[in-house]
Amino acid sequence: MPNIEHTEKINATFLTVWKLMLDKIEHPSNYTPGVSNVVLVENTSEYIIREMTLGDLGSIRERITWDDDDSPGIGKVTYILEKHPKYKGEVVNWVRRAKDDPKQTELEYQIRWEPLDGHSEADQEQLFRQQLAQAVQIVKRIAEHMAGTNPITPPAGQGQK
Template sequence: MVYYSTIVNGSLEKVWKQLLLKIEHPENFVPGVSNVNIFEKNPDFVLRQMTVTSAENSTILKEKITFIPYKIRFLLLEHPTMEGYVDNDCKYISENETELTFTINWKDKVELTEINNQELVKNAVLKTKQFIENNNETTT
């Protein structure tokens, strides 16, 4: 498990609304995302498939996303090499500051070893922070 936290200049309510937006529009938050398809959406969870392209390869993955204030969990249902989940948490600091933490708990399916990529989680948090701070609208 690897995690990274930062302070976002924005209210807890704004950060939470933007994190909810990430469920249907991950391309604003995650580099290399395309072909996002929502298969099911209800008050308890969302089933999503998307393609993530990096310099090395292109991967199609399916996720079950659950959300309760102020945590979103992205559980991998189908991925060629990994299993596990990512948590996005936000916590009140002050009226205009919110702590944002991403925790990645991925394992290699074959070797069952933890995927421990600190740079990946840091970049994901900082990209999300930048998007939230630059987006004045809080539409979901």
């Protein structure tokens, strides 16, 4: 499976988006559709080992590291697959302060997974592309709501009466 990436500009500060990325480590079901049965197996100041079920992909175990110290306004969270029946590789989430507007942030998700058997699955690749875009959109919506730039409104027929 080739690398898959999705990037969005978010109308929220770097700090707001970075806090969401850190929260996503411990509460992935709030940000990624299909996540359940989350267990933090090991939690240190340098990494977290997390096990969870990821929809049709089944149970996964990952080593998660994060870094926002190298350069101001840039953060990186890396999810390295330690155990999965079909794939090896990593997912990287980049958070970058927009150069032209300090109230905007760029969020980029990258999937770098390879099938263990070496065979690419075209239908899985398309599904990953859709899920990646959806996951970025969820963070964008939450961050912009927190920043007050995009209020979350209930679907028609719900809310105030």
